[in-house]
Amino acid sequence: xxxxxxxxxxxxxxxxxxxxxxxxxxxxxxxxxxxxxxxxxxxxxxxxxxxxxxxxxxxxxxxxxxxxxxxxxxxxxxxxxxxxxxxxxxxxxxxxxxxxxxxxxxxxxxxxxxxxxxxxxxxxxxxxxxxxxxxxxxxxxxxxxxxxxxxxxxxxxxxxxxxx
Numbered sequence: 001x002x003x004x005x006x007x008x009x010x011x012x013x014x015x016x017x018x019x020x021x022x023x024x025x026x027x028x029x030x031x032x033x034x035x036x037x038x039x040x041x042x043x044x045x046x047x048x049x050x051x052x053x054x055x056x057x058x059x060x061x062x063x064x065x066x067x068x069x070x071x072x073x074x075x076x077x078x079x080x081x082x083x084x085x086x087x088x089x090x091x092x093x094x095x096x097x098x099x100x101x102x103x104x105x106x107x108x109x110x111x112x113x114x115x116x117x118x119x120x121x122x123x124x125x126x127x128x129x130x131x132x133x134x135x136x137x138x139x140x141x142x143x144x145x146x147x148x149x150x151x152x153x154x155x156x157x158x159x160x161x162x163x164x
Contacts (some may be wrong), residue, residue: 003032004058005077005084005156008047011070012038020047020071021063029053033153044072048155077156084156087124088132089114091148092139094121101142109135120147129154 016018016131024031034048039046051061066074077084094102094116106113106123109131115122125135136146 001052001054002058003052005048005082005154006047006049006051006062006065007075007077007156007158008049008071008135009039009073010045010047010068011072012043012045013070016045016070017047017121019068020049020065023068024049024061027060027064029057029061033151035153035155048077048153050154052157063068073154075158077158081160082156082158084128084154085126086129086132086154087126088135088147089150090125090136090139090146091120092123093119093145093147095119098142098144102139102144105135105138105142105144108138 010020017034018023021031021034029051032052034050035048036045038044038136051058053061058150062074065071075096090099090111092102102121102123103113105111106125109125109127111123113121114124123135125132132151136149139146
């Protein structure tokens, strides 16, 4: 099994996300993550879909997605020629004794403390999935309880100039 990240440019129309995701579910393919948003041209949106499967399934997925009417292009974002990022918000239990440790760990991972309450803090972190995973592991390794976690999923872009 291998994982691919597809960058799919689509018409920015009502229901297009539902139609693309529906194609996956109708065929029994599992989506690891999906992000969507408008591009530099408001006529188009970009979906970034991470999916795992064997080579035959991954090839079939690409062919089926390309057949959809609203799909303008499908690009496989190869790991060595692309940049991937994920945004995560991590809420941790924060006592007075933990404040310095939480701040230090967040700083090491270039995270930002974006909310502080009486008993918790929310850290915003951006990076590849491994970076987010390690930040969580470090917090837990220092006895800091992760109360809640929200991740956007992978978004990505090919390096260098890409023809449209």
